[in-house]
Amino acid sequence: MSEKPKLITPRLPRGFEDRTPGEIAAVGAMIDKIKAVYERYGFDPVETPLFEYTETLGKFLPDTDRPNAGVFSLQDDDEQWMSLRYDLTAPLARFFAENFETLPKPYRSYRQGYVFRNEKPGPGRFRQFMQFDADTVGASGPEADAEMCMMMADVMDALGLAGKYVVKVNNRKVLDGVLAATGITSDAQKLNVLRAIDKFDRLGLEGVEALLRHGRIDESGARMPGAGLGAVQARYILSYLNSMVPAGQRLDPRYEDRDLVLHAYVVQDGPDGTPGEGGHKDEPFTLGKVQDDFAANENFRQGVSELQTIELLARAAGYGDDKIKIDPSVVRGLEYYTGPVFEIELTFKVQNEKGQDVVFGSVGGGGRYDGLVSRFRREPVPATGFSIGVSRLANALKLTGNLGATEPVGPVVVLVMDKDQTARYQAMVSELRQAGIRAEMFLGSTKNFGKQVAYADKRNSPIVIIEGSQEREQGILQVKDLIAGKQAAQAITDNAEWKAARPGQFEIKREELVSAVQKLLSEQ
Incomplete structure (x- = not known):
């Protein structure tokens, strides 16, 4: 008697998902609304393939020290390594450089499609997901960045999310100027400091201070290592964070007055840099001095000037700080961006897996990346753009009743x-x-x-x-x-x-x- 053939168990690979007709129709309707806004701003569609040569992606994979980590790669029959695209921006840079002579400058385009991350999947973290990008290549001024922020706001309004979002804007030049003024030169320490700043909204000044110094215990009881800064260095960073926030929104009254002398009661460090066990010292610290030290840095001055221009243009176009606002905690891709950076944050609350109320958070962002296209050409090529996480945004619209996720009418x-x-x-x-x-x-x-x-x-x-x-x-x-x-x-x-x-x-x-x-x- 012959054995029955073994059946294959139908199973979906981890980090991937199937989509039903209702979901496809709902996301399609959402994408149509986004396209309408992009095209109203004068952007045209372009489509690039799923695969690029791995060297095209290069070091511009966000937040990784290993250039080719995090991508799905294979070797072609001519021994050239190709990778599934990690994002939609690196392929655009390659396309622009390859067609440089025939494309208009500035070049305004939008792209929609799947991107792939060879990373450990988890709740809400997929290995394949859809992005929807818009970019302007060849415009160097902050006017192009301001336009991106306004277009992001218009997209949110078109999707029925008015009053439920804010576009937050910062500048990497400002951050770099602060780090330089603070005397932070180690790349590893810069990374840790920027990651601490990125948690400002969630942890506040005290939580960031702990991460800048000796670390903290998070909600799960795990120890989060600190950046190892000294007390004065940490105060420089904290004063920057607070001084960039409008006075009515500041989280710590110690930083309210520019001329206030701060007496920071901090733990003395031991000779080897470890925190002392009870020894304290009183450190006079003048916020005005910190501002002056920052302003002496050319990067900082340029960054602040660009932020002021973006804010001026946004206000002139009728966008108040309820839609577009300066936020010192926005960091984004650590090796990617060279100037203004921005993020769309949804401000309504949802429940996390523990049943706690939390703000929904970011559904997209971007910024200026003047170094990306220049990898292919000798002359500098400025560029700015942003990316919307389609799946995450669709989930937000579902929660607010704006997705319209009904089954399509059958035949x-x-x-x-x-x-x-x-x-x-x-x-x-x-x-x-x-x-x-x-x-x-x-x-x-x-x-x-x-x-x-x-x-x-x-x-x-x-x-x-x-x-x-x-x-x-x-x-x-x-x-x-x-x-x-x-x-x-x-x-x-x-x-x-x-x-x-x-x-x-x-x-x-x-x-x-x-x-x-x-x-x-x-x-x-």
């Missing part, structure tokens, strides 16, 4: 009551299709009327067409309105009564098929 189904009459049924389907009506003939094996109607119901069909032998002899058809039938059936509790009433069902002449279906669909 009109012509039931097969007699197998020897399939040519007649197929002719009906063809008539409907030629009139622009979505339609199909039931192709299953069952002859059972109830099971065929159940199939149509599962397909979310609005109408079924019925022709049995009696109808055929009389030259009529039965039209069953499934939508009206469902509504009427809710008021009928007796099965015999339901069969007798045949709710939502009526007869028409055979030649009236198309006009009757069109009329009923318009009424539905």
